Amino acid sequence: MTSIPNALCFGDGLPGAGAPCHVTVSADGLIMVPVGTSPLVEAAIAFTAMSVEAGGLDHDQLVVSWGVGASVRTLYLKDPALILAFRHAAPSVLMAHLERAAEQVRRVRHSHRALWGSAVGVVVGLGLLLWFGADLIVEWAVARIPVEWEQKLGETVYQDFLSKEPVIKEGPAVSAVQEMTQRMAAKIPNNPYTFQVSVVQSPVVNAFALPGGYVVVFTGLMKKAESGEEVAGVLSHELNHVLQRHGMERIVKMMGLAAVVSILVGDQQGLIGLARQLGLELATLKFGREQETEADVTGIRLLSDARIAPDGMIRFFERLSEKDKERVELFSSHPMSAARAERLKAELAALPKQTPEPFTFEWKGVQDSLGVSEAKK
Amino acid sequence: MKSEILYPGAFPMVRVYLNEGETVKAESGAMVAASPTIDIESKMEGGFLGALSRKMLSGEKFFFQTLRASRGAGEVLLAPTVPGEIVLLDLDGVNEYMVQKDGFLAGTEGVKIESKMQSLTRGLLGGEGFFILRIGGTGRLILNSFGAIHKIELKPNEEYIVDNSHLVAWTSTTTYNIEKASSGWIASLTSGEGLVCRFRGPGVVYIQSRNPGSFGNWIRQFIPVSE
Numbered sequence: 001m002t003s004i005p006n007a008l009c010f011g012d013g014l015p016g017a018g019a020p021c022h023v024t025v026s027a028d029g030l031i032m033v034p035v036g037t038s039p040l041v042e043a044a045i046a047f048t049a050m051s052v053e054a055g056g057l058d059h060d061q062l063v064v065s066w067g068v069g070a071s072v073r074t075l076y077l078k079d080p081a082l083i084l085a086f087r088h089a090a091p092s093v094l095m096a097h098l099e100r101a102a103e104q105v106r107r108v109r110h111s112h113r114a115l116w117g118s119a120v121g122v123v124v125g126l127g128l129l130l131w132f133g134a135d136l137i138v139e140w141a142v143a144r145i146p147v148e149w150e151q152k153l154g155e156t157v158y159q160d161f162l163s164k165e166p167v168i169k170e171g172p173a174v175s176a177v178q179e180m181t182q183r184m185a186a187k188i189p190n191n192p193y194t195f196q197v198s199v200v201q202s203p204v205v206n207a208f209a210l211p212g213g214y215v216v217v218f219t220g221l222m223k224k225a226e227s228g229e230e231v232a233g234v235l236s237h238e239l240n241h242v243l244q245r246h247g248m249e250r251i252v253k254m255m256g257l258a259a260v261v262s263i264l265v266g267d268q269q270g271l272i273g274l275a276r277q278l279g280l281e282l283a284t285l286k287f288g289r290e291q292e293t294e295a296d297v298t299g300i301r302l303l304s305d306a307r308i309a310p311d312g313m314i315r316f317f318e319r320l321s322e323k324d325k326e327r328v329e330l331f332s333s334h335p336m337s338a339a340r341a342e343r344l345k346a347e348l349a350a351l352p353k354q355t356p357e358p359f360t361f362e363w364k365g366v367q368d369s370l371g372v373s374e375a376k377k
Numbered sequence: 378m379k380s381e382i383l384y385p386g387a388f389p390m391v392r393v394y395l396n397e398g399e400t401v402k403a404e405s406g407a408m409v410a411a412s413p414t415i416d417i418e419s420k421m422e423g424g425f426l427g428a429l430s431r432k433m434l435s436g437e438k439f440f441f442q443t444l445r446a447s448r449g450a451g452e453v454l455l456a457p458t459v460p461g462e463i464v465l466l467d468l469d470g471v472n473e474y475m476v477q478k479d480g481f482l483a484g485t486e487g488v489k490i491e492s493k494m495q496s497l498t499r500g501l502l503g504g505e506g507f508f509i510l511r512i513g514g515t516g517r518l519i520l521n522s523f524g525a526i527h528k529i530e531l532k533p534n535e536e537y538i539v540d541n542s543h544l545v546a547w548t549s550t551t552t553y554n555i556e557k558a559s560s561g562w563i564a565s566l567t568s569g570e571g572l573v574c575r576f577r578g579p580g581v582v583y584i585q586s587r588n589p590g591s592f593g594n595w596i597r598q599f600i601p602v603s604e
């Protein structure tokens with residue numbers, strides 16, 4: 001009467017995706033009970049009658065086979081607790097075979113690695129270092145990526161993205177984010193990037209920047225913000241991720257070896273191809289804590305330089321941390337934002353006082369142009 | 378929660394009935410129509426707000442909508458962007474599917490979706506993308522394809538070779554290797570073209586009868602080049 005399956009059974013006459021069953025470990029073998037309506041019949045399989053190996057996509061499943069000819073049955077066990085129970089109960093002879101199989105898997109992986117090694121020589125060393133997160137190499141590699149590559153890469157993903165989303169082409173919202181961006185861009189010395197900002201119609205309360213200076217702001221965020229200064233705060237943070245090439249650092253880290261090879265051999269198309277495969281995942285790149293702090297701090301300085309009231313950014317963080325308590329689902333919980341607001345206040349206190357200059361637009365009008373708020377519920 | 382395919386074939390839709398409080402998670406843009414009792418919650422991982430999130434490495438799909446019957450029972454109609462078949466799979470907690478990114482249409486409550494980074498060699502060589510979705514849990518998983526969906530059943534150790542742009546989904550009991558880099562090392566590494574996957578059973582592999590990339594190239598010849 002077991003209803004929750006913990007294994008799949010394969011064999012002639014059974015479904016191709018496997019027949020679900022419930023397996024328990026006994027003193028001398030396994031007991032398999034079919035779940036639901038199934039052509040499978042209940043069976044007890046003695047340890048002496050079975051062979052075991054590791055299998056499945058990640059080689060993390062225990063594969064148990066028994067029988068001959070058309071009656072061969074193969075069980076796939078995935079539940080770690082069940083596999084552990086099996087390991088404890090099974091005679092060592094049986095497990096020795098499994099260990100041999102595991103060793104074989106390791107050897108195969110090893111030989112694959114060796115093959116790669118001969119193909120790319122010394123770069124593998126770099127790649128492995130990268131793989132284990134050597135930030136120095138990441139920085140070294142990123143410093144070698146020309147800005148034009150970065151722009152081409154960002155633009156490719158940006159255009160792919162915009163072609164699928166409802167973009168607001170003109171109007172108060174677009175003018176507003178452009179004004180914010182221009183005021184900030186004008187205060188960045190030796191800025192190699194030409195920032196492009198798009199407003200996308202979506203209830204998503206978010207914004208992101210792609211490497212090379214391509215920024216997307218969702219109308220959901222603009223509707224949630226209580227002032228233009230709050231949106232400018234988000235933009236400033238995102239622009240600083242671009243300026244500090246945080247996205248490229250993440251990409252190189254994620255793509256590892258292949259990215260370094262592309263950079264080394266000067267294969268621009270290769271790098272863009274790789275990034276294109278990442279596609280939109282580029283925008284979901286999670287920056288590290290240090291990168292976030294850096295973007296916050298440089299972000300508030302940029303606001304101050306551009307004479308945009310920097311407390312908008314702080315207020316937005318604070319409001320988000322309050323909202324979070326009630327709206328856990330939408331934002332996930334982030335105890336971080338309160339701490340970030342505190343940090344920003346300290347940073348702001350240390351900055352020279354500037355008299356903020358208001359924007360030319362009226363924020364209420366900008367929000368009204370976006371239509372009825374659907375995010376309020 | 379019940380779901381059914383309407384108009385099976387090239388232009389299908391799925392109807393999902395939700396009891397009050399139930400949810401279904403759908404690919405953003407998949408919703409065609411819904412009862413007035415259904416609310417839409419959109420979400421995006423990453424970006425400015427994602428960075429505020431505590432779970433720094435969570436792997437939810439980039440864009441999806443959660444449709445919730447918050448004000449009473451109701452129904453939702455869902456459809457994919459591309460013409461092609463839809464398949465409904467029942468997840469019982471033990472079976473698990475690896476799904477190519479564009480293959481996911483929707484999942485009912487209890488279906489767990491994580492995006493999984495491909496291992497170095499597999500991921501970089503596979504045209505199906507650097508990330509694939511690993512979908513398990515319990516409930517109903519709704520997949521869509523470009524063209525018809527064809528199901529290949531593999532017995533233990535049985536092998537089958539699939540052009541990787543035709544891949545939709547496969548079970549996690551199935552292993553695979555990517556083979557045959559056709560044109561130069563970096564080229565095939567980066568484009569994923571000309572590559573095939575050698576699958577080894579047991580399990581099921583779902584493939585689509587049309588290749589989105591080739592179709593795009595075919596269409597492109599009819600689009601006048603501006604400049």
Ligand SMILES: [Zn+2]
Nearest residue numbers: 292295425428
């Ligand atoms: Zn950030």
